[in-house]
Amino acid sequence: MNSPEIERLIQLLAKLPGLGPRSARRVALHLMKKRDGLLTPLAEALGAAAEAVRTCSVCGNLDTRDPCHVCTDPRRDQSTLCVVEEVGDLWALERTNSFKGLYHVLGGTLSALEGIGPDDLSIAALVNRARRPEVSEVILALNATVEGQTTAHYVTDRLTECDVTVSRLAHGVPVGGELDYLDEGTLTAALRARRPF
């Protein structure tokens, strides 16, 4: 039987995505073995992050500043808003280094089965941002799932009152993808979205 401190560490680690009780036990043991090199710096980093990180009141990103570094960057294109489901999607798009506009994090998608409705998402704030005269395009970068696209259609409806162009990410064959290995749904979407070459 472990001490209460170790048990609490294991319980908390088991709540992390991808970790169950067994793997949490392994991680805890690894951290405690590397006490000076890993456990203490990690505890300090977690404490510092808990102290400093906040949700951006403009776009919903996570950063140590509010508004976040994306919203306050004067070099970014103020006329384009990219709508994403979660902060992880925003970070994924930032890693591509190919989008220079602003973001808006919805905080989820409409889900009939999980009971998530429009009021649970940051849709009203998005409409308010899209109403600003400098905004000319809203890109819906939502997942190509039933829930993602249901949300995209709903958001498109809500944006009809704003004077903006609404676009969405393309669906189809991923870079490096082989047709033989793709599912029928992706192939159907790719065929429908084909364009002159």
Place this chain on the structure above:
Amino acid sequence: MATLLTRERGRHAGLVQGARTARQRGVLETGNAVAARWRARLPEHLGTYALELDRSVAAGLLDDPLRLAALVSACALTEAALPEREPHPAAFEGLSALLENLDSPFWDAIYVRWELGLLQELGFGLDLSCCAATGRNDALAYVSPRTGRAVSLSAGEAYRDRLLPLPGFLVGDGEADPDSVLRGLELAGHFLERLALSAGDAGMPSARTRFVERYRKLTARSGKTLV
């Protein structure tokens, strides 16, 4: 956890290991048809599913807001109305037929018929065979909101404010234009809410409400056909 509608075991939940992996995510989309193998130590256990995609219904509808809303609404209604692990083969066949026909030009009329079929399967079927007052089956124009029986135009005229309009296409009279489909959705919605979903806590699924709202808006905008 995934919930499937099966032919022999009704609505049945089970655990899907690796459900969030890139390989499985496309399979576990609302409305997809899958071949499933369920395993558990005892029948009353939750058990685990091994799933293989049979037909990807959702992928073909992602760009069509109205049909996608109908798909989500049908699945949400099925989830809300059917009890777990109770065989309803007719509900299975009905939903399969609906999903197969969502890309047809008459999908909206089929959707209304599916909702009425779901009501029937749950024991709350409407009686549209003849007039509840006269016993005749000509010019049926209304439905009693209490009994679900049809009423003819002449017998119902005096009570028209209290009766629900019966769209002609449901009794083989006229085509299913958007207006009559909307009346059909309102008719089915009344009985779904009053009878089939009244036992549960959740009531009418928000997905169904959003679908009807979207249909109403597009009908008003386009005026006629939604093919």
